[in-house]
Amino acid sequence: MHTKFSIATLGSQPETLAALSDLIIDTVANGGSVSFMHPLAPEQAQAFWQASLAAADRGERVILGAYDGPLLISTVTLLLDCPPNQPHRAEIAKMMTRMQYRGQGAARMLLQEAERIAAERGKTLLTLDTAEDEGAAGLYDKMGYHRTGVIPDFALKPYGGLTGTIIYWKKIGRM
Ligand SMILES: CC(C)(COP(=O)(O)OP(=O)(O)OC[C@H]1O[C@@H](n2cnc3c(N)ncnc32)[C@H](O)[C@@H]1OP(=O)(O)O)[C@@H](O)C(=O)NCCC(=O)NCCS
Structure with missing residues (x-):
C-alpha cells in the first residue's frame, strides 16, 4: 500500500514552501497539535516553514515529504542540531x-526514512x-518508541483547552 507514495528531502523552493504551509x-484546522492555534494564518505558516527550510538548507535538520504524484500529503522533520554534549541524539x-x-x-514510511537518515x-x-x-501516540507506540511519561497541561489544543x-x-542504529 505504501509504494504509491514517493519520499523526497525538502529544500526551500517556493512550491515546497506553499505546499508545507497548506x-x-x-x-491545525483538523485539531492536530503541531505548535499552532486555529485558525493558522497563511503568513504565520509560511514564516514557520521558511525558517525551518532555511535551517534544513544549513544542514541543521532534514525535512522529508511524502507525495502522491505532485501533491505533498505528509511530512516529518528530523532535528539534528542538538547541543554539543548530545551529538548522538536527534529529535x-x-x-x-x-x-x-x-x-x-x-x-510510518516517513518515520522509517527519518530513522534511516538519523x-x-x-x-x-x-x-x-x-x-x-x-x-500521534498510537503511531509512536507501533513504531517501537518508549513512553517516558506525561507532562500535564503542557500546551493548548488548536481550538483551546x-x-x-x-x-x-x-534507540536506533549502532549502540
Ligand atoms: C499522527 C499522524 C501523522 C499519522 O499519520 P498517518 O499517515 O495517518 O499514519 P500511518 O497511516 O502511517 O499509520 C501508521 C500506523 O500507526 C497507526 N496510527 C497512526 N496514527 C495513529 C493515532 N493517532 N492513534 C493510533 N494509531 C495511529 C496506524 O493505525 C498505523 O498502524 P498499522 O500500520 O498497524 O495499520 C496523523 O494522524 C496526523 O497528521 N495527526 C495530526 C498531527 C499530529 O498530531 N502530529 C503529531 C505531532 S508529534
Whole structure:
C-alpha cells in the first residue's frame, strides 16, 4: 500500500514552501497539535516553514515529504542540531499527514526514512513528544518508541483547552 507514495528531502523552493504551509494549516484546522492555534494564518505558516527550510538548507535538520504524484500529503522533520554534549541524539518533530490521506501508511514510511537518515548520520537516540489528546501516540507506540511519561497541561489544543504531552524515546542504529 505504501509504494504509491514517493519520499523526497525538502529544500526551500517556493512550491515546497506553499505546499508545507497548506499542509500545516489543514492539520491545525483538523485539531492536530503541531505548535499552532486555529485558525493558522497563511503568513504565520509560511514564516514557520521558511525558517525551518532555511535551517534544513544549513544542514541543521532534514525535512522529508511524502507525495502522491505532485501533491505533498505528509511530512516529518528530523532535528539534528542538538547541543554539543548530545551529538548522538536527534529529535522527531512536525509529523503530519493530510486529513484525507491518513491511515494509508505515509507517516510510518516517513518515520522509517527519518530513522534511516538519523542512523546514517551516526545518531543512536531519537526523542520526541506528542499531545496526549488527539496526538500521534498510537503511531509512536507501533513504531517501537518508549513512553517516558506525561507532562500535564503542557500546551493548548488548536481550538483551546489544555492537553498534556507524552515524551518518547527510541534507540536506533549502532549502540
Ligand atoms: C499522527 C499522524 C501523522 C499519522 O499519520 P498517518 O499517515 O495517518 O499514519 P500511518 O497511516 O502511517 O499509520 C501508521 C500506523 O500507526 C497507526 N496510527 C497512526 N496514527 C495513529 C493515532 N493517532 N492513534 C493510533 N494509531 C495511529 C496506524 O493505525 C498505523 O498502524 P498499522 O500500520 O498497524 O495499520 C496523523 O494522524 C496526523 O497528521 N495527526 C495530526 C498531527 C499530529 O498530531 N502530529 C503529531 C505531532 S508529534
